Amino acid sequence: xxxxxxxxxxxxxxQKVQMDAVLEQYGGDESNLLVVLQEAQKxxxxxxxxxxxxxxxxMGVSMEKVYGVVTFYxxxxxxxxxxxxxxxxxxxxxxxxxxxxxxxxxKEVLGIDDxxxxxxGLFAIAPTRCIGCCGLAPVMFVNDDVYGNITHxxxxxxxxxxxxxxxxx
Amino acid sequence: MQNKVNIKINGKDxxxxxxxxxxxxxxQAGIKIPTLCYLKDVNELGAxxxxxxxxxxxxxxxxxxxxPVSDNLEVWTNTERVIKSRKTTLELILSNHNQxxxxxxxxGSCELQKLAYEYGCDGHKYEGEKQQFLEDVTDYLVRDNSKxxxxxxxxxxxxxxxxxxVIGANERGFKTNIGCTFNKSLNDxxxxxxxxCIVSCPTGALRERDNIDDVLKQVFDKEKFVxxxxxPSVRVALGEEFGMPIGTNVEGKMxxxxxxxxFDRVFDVNFAADLTIMEEGTEFINRLTNGGVLPMIxxxxxxxxxxxxxxxxxxxxxxxxxxxxxxxYGATVKRYYAKKFNxxxxxxxVVSVMPCVAKKTELKRPYQSAADxxxxxxxxxxxxxxxxxxxxxxxxxxxxxxxxxxxxxxxxSTAGLIFGATGGVMEAALRTVKEVVEKKPLEKIDFECVRGxxxxxxxxxxxxxxxxxxxxxxxxxxxxxxxxxxxSGKADYHFIEIMCCPGGCVNGGxxxxxxxxxxxxxxxxxxxxxxxxxADERAVLRKSHENPEIIQLYKExxxxxxxxxxxxxxxxxxxxxxx
Numbered sequence: 001x002x003x004x005x006x007x008x009x010x011x012x013x014x015q016k017v018q019m020d021a022v023l024e025q026y027g028g029d030e031s032n033l034l035v036v037l038q039e040a041q042k043x044x045x046x047x048x049x050x051x052x053x054x055x056x057x058x059m060g061v062s063m064e065k066v067y068g069v070v071t072f073y074x075x076x077x078x079x080x081x082x083x084x085x086x087x088x089x090x091x092x093x094x095x096x097x098x099x100x101x102x103x104x105x106x107k108e109v110l111g112i113d114d115x116x117x118x119x120x121g122l123f124a125i126a127p128t129r130c131i132g133c134c135g136l137a138p139v140m141f142v143n144d145d146v147y148g149n150i151t152h153x154x155x156x157x158x159x160x161x162x163x164x165x166x167x168x169x
Numbered sequence: 170m171q172n173k174v175n176i177k178i179n180g181k182d183x184x185x186x187x188x189x190x191x192x193x194x195x196x197q198a199g200i201k202i203p204t205l206c207y208l209k210d211v212n213e214l215g216a217x218x219x220x221x222x223x224x225x226x227x228x229x230x231x232x233x234x235x236x237p238v239s240d241n242l243e244v245w246t247n248t249e250r251v252i253k254s255r256k257t258t259l260e261l262i263l264s265n266h267n268q269x270x271x272x273x274x275x276x277g278s279c280e281l282q283k284l285a286y287e288y289g290c291d292g293h294k295y296e297g298e299k300q301q302f303l304e305d306v307t308d309y310l311v312r313d314n315s316k317x318x319x320x321x322x323x324x325x326x327x328x329x330x331x332x333x334x335v336i337g338a339n340e341r342g343f344k345t346n347i348g349c350t351f352n353k354s355l356n357d358x359x360x361x362x363x364x365x366c367i368v369s370c371p372t373g374a375l376r377e378r379d380n381i382d383d384v385l386k387q388v389f390d391k392e393k394f395v396x397x398x399x400x401p402s403v404r405v406a407l408g409e410e411f412g413m414p415i416g417t418n419v420e421g422k423m424x425x426x427x428x429x430x431x432f433d434r435v436f437d438v439n440f441a442a443d444l445t446i447m448e449e450g451t452e453f454i455n456r457l458t459n460g461g462v463l464p465m466i467x468x469x470x471x472x473x474x475x476x477x478x479x480x481x482x483x484x485x486x487x488x489x490x491x492x493x494x495x496x497x498y499g500a501t502v503k504r505y506y507a508k509k510f511n512x513x514x515x516x517x518x519v520v521s522v523m524p525c526v527a528k529k530t531e532l533k534r535p536y537q538s539a540a541d542x543x544x545x546x547x548x549x550x551x552x553x554x555x556x557x558x559x560x561x562x563x564x565x566x567x568x569x570x571x572x573x574x575x576x577x578x579x580x581x582s583t584a585g586l587i588f589g590a591t592g593g594v595m596e597a598a599l600r601t602v603k604e605v606v607e608k609k610p611l612e613k614i615d616f617e618c619v620r621g622x623x624x625x626x627x628x629x630x631x632x633x634x635x636x637x638x639x640x641x642x643x644x645x646x647x648x649x650x651x652x653x654x655x656x657s658g659k660a661d662y663h664f665i666e667i668m669c670c671p672g673g674c675v676n677g678g679x680x681x682x683x684x685x686x687x688x689x690x691x692x693x694x695x696x697x698x699x700x701x702x703x704a705d706e707r708a709v710l711r712k713s714h715e716n717p718e719i720i721q722l723y724k725e726x727x728x729x730x731x732x733x734x735x736x737x738x739x740x741x742x743x744x745x746x747x748x
Contacts, residue, residue: 049351062334063350063358071339 008119009050018043019051023058030061033069037076046080082117082124084162086110087141091130094138098151102138103127105152109159122166123159176242191233191244192220196690200246203255203284205262205371206320207234209689211329212369217320218258219284222246230254256288264295266372267302267315273373274557280371280684281318303346305354308533309362309378309526312355317347317374322685323366330671332646333476335360347374359479359748361645363472363669364526364678369688377526377551377679381558384548387518388431395518396506397427398436398498398578402524402589402674403552405700409681410556411566416696418704421571426559427522428572437574438521439581441498442588442597443713444722445469448739449491449594450601450713451730453664457637462486464640464655464662467594469493471531472669472678474743476645481652482745487665490740492545494588495521495528496537498578499545500738505726506578507540514543521549524589524677527669539738551679580718583705590698591643591673592619592626595666599630599639601714606633614711620702622672622694625650627662639664644671672698 022039026032036055037047044051052066059066070076088094088103103125107113110123117124133139136148140158147158172187178198185194190213195202206217215232222233225243230251233244245251263285270276285292302315321338324347328334335358339348349358367375387395408417427435453465468474468489477484492500499519507517521528531537532546539545550558559566573579584600587593596616604611618628619639624647630637640662642651648667654660670677672694683693705711713719727735 052350062328062337064335064337064348065328067350068337068339072341074341 009048011044011050015043019054023055027058027060030059033059033061033066034073037066037070041076046077048078048080052078077115079116079124080121081126083122083166084142085124085126086159087126087128089129089131089137089139089141090127091134091137093134094130097138099138099140101152102140102150102155105155106159109156123162174238174240174242176238176240176244178244179246185238187238189238191222191224191231191236191238191242194238195222195233195244195246202233202246203287204234204685204689205280205284205318206322207689208322208325208369208685212320212322212325214321217262217318219255221251221254221258223248223251252288255284256290259285259288259290260292260294262318263290263292264297265299266292266318267313268292273316274376274379275370275373275682278682278684279373282372283684298343300343300346303348303352305348307354307356307362307378307530309529310355310364310367311376311378312347313374313376314346314348315374316372318372319345319347320371321347322369322371323347323375326365326369330644330646331361331363331365331669332649333359333361333480336366361472361475361479361669362527362530363645365670367526367678368676368680368682370682371685377553378529379554380529380548380550381554381561384520384550385430385558385561387520387548392516393518394433394512394516395431395520396434396436396502397432397520397522398438398441398574399423399427399522399555400438400495400524400589400674401442401581401586401593401701402677402680402697403522403555405589405675405697406524406552406680407556409683410553413567415683415687415691415693416700418700419566420704421573422566422569423555424574425569425572426555426564426566429564429569430558430562432520434575434578435572436498436502436578437581438494438498439583439585439588440574440578440716440718441494441501442585442594443582443716443719444497444501444739445491445494445588445594446584446597446601446713447719447723447730448497448735449489450598450605452489452491453598454602454606455731457635457663464638464660464665465489466665466667468741469588469594470667470669470674471525471527471534472645473648473667474531475527476648476669477652478743478746479748480649481656484652484655485743485745487655488743490736490742492537492739492741493528493531494585495523495531495549496545496741497739499532499537499547500539501578501722501726503540503543503545504738505722509725514540517543518548519544519546521546522552522555523549524552524674524680525549525670526551526678528679534741535744536741552677553679553681556681577718577721580710580716582710582713582716583701583708584711584713585716586708587701587705589674590620590694590701591622591668591671592641592666593673593698593701594668595619595639595641595664597713598664598666599632600712603630603632604712605714611712619666622692622698624671637664638662639666641666643668643673645669647671675701 140147183198205219215235220233221230223245305312404420408419528549584597626641675697676694
């Protein structure tokens, strides 16, 4: 995994109140660790080192124990989701028609790994299982926009669309 | 009387204790079952599937280490199916194992290698995708995941025995790997450097950072004056590396071997332990009589220092300011011995042999340079490294005639010797403190109340009409209990001895590694410690303050315990560190 360049973690006062309440309710029992992590992800959207430290301290368990659980379950994320999420379909048809190349190109263009988010918080890569529109293979989603029948040579142009869109916000 | 159950193993009837596992039942019946991940009371997971046996009525083979016995159970331990299954399991473990067995530091003591040999495994039967392995090299330890078999013995040891839990299993399935939080190096997590994970590892995935070449380079350099001193615990364990029984005291052979390797002087850390007692005992008497911070806590164990600095920094004022014996030895060599014998400091190299890997980082700590600009100790090697060094130098260890260390800095009392066992520092201190304060010879030299391998011992010792409350803890999990007592204000001890490793230094992370089969069946800590106590029983010089070389050292150099010069050379500072 590439080093997590990371979006700078910030915490709102509301998030702090909510998280403290979760730890207050479940903190006393180590077997609640998974529940606490799920709640924390609901509150913060992801589980960066700062949140994991909070959980570890609040539950009296080691940082490694928390990290071990977080990396075991695929639904727990250590990176935030971006404003624009790039999901290349990795289903069989898309894959044989070059989805792997597309995803590799995406990583190269955005400079991040699968599951990571760019430091500006704009773009994230999250490959997905078959999404059932094999007729369009290979397919890539950017949030709710669908791009079908593309090749890795289209990746830069598509990313550019969202760069522009982000600028105009 | 304990309840018994009747079981049948390999067609023969046995009566065994109820409530135990099949593995233990077979052991009681004298039947050997191989294990890899199993470490009694610490790691009982049934993860590796090497201990499988056939149970009548069960569809699959069962892992005997976690399978409870019940009345009328019928078991087979060596059928064709069982043997085949174990062999396949081993071959699958080998399929992504870095098989550089010829030069591996654990060659000969590797539990996987031994089983692969016994089961006639083909190490390359299954060739699959290899994992991307991570290597973590620190000053005290090397972690090489290419040799890791994911048994989790290190994790359980770190969590249950040492209560720091800095290593664990990350990721899932094929990607599972043992590591630290956020894949950090052990340098960047609150590890205490004890090395207990090393002695629990069945393979070469965890090992000490080897300094043999560094030390030999100095020894071979004719320009250098290289001195060495072994710690108390080294002599009661070194023999194991040469096939001797656990608990053999090889002091004389060890000294002879060090001289044969080519060290210019061979001293003894037992002497430095006596020096520690002089300083620490005096410090304790001063704190007790002048209203100093109490309880005073010992500071000999660098793993313990790493723990308190990171986990309980609010109690740093309670730590004795004394350096550890290793550092007192180095400081005294560089300040006193060098001057007395005109040895230039840039030519002088100080080496220690320790049962410990934390000593490798202790010598680089700040405030450990009595001679300005020169570390007190230059290299620290473990008992295991010394054994390999002796073998490499072609020394016939078993047939060496006993020798004595060099004088001065070579003679130690047996109070210094018992430092290696939990309670030993306390007993050595009490012998001196009581006699010095009461100004009359002790009626009884033995303080049995602080002996034994229990994790926590508490006692009250009368000193000159005052009841001194003492506490002894070994293993960080036990130390944590005591620290929580202090934190809650419940404790009213005067003096606490804490050693990082369970059972004290005799069971340190740098000691010879016994396989789980031995760890599970005998108390290695007690056997090694008993070699110390029996030497103590036979000895004449049993009190630190009666050591003639100690008396001479104070007369010639330090003047008196806790003098200005002693403070400059033999005492140190601690730093609160962030976890």
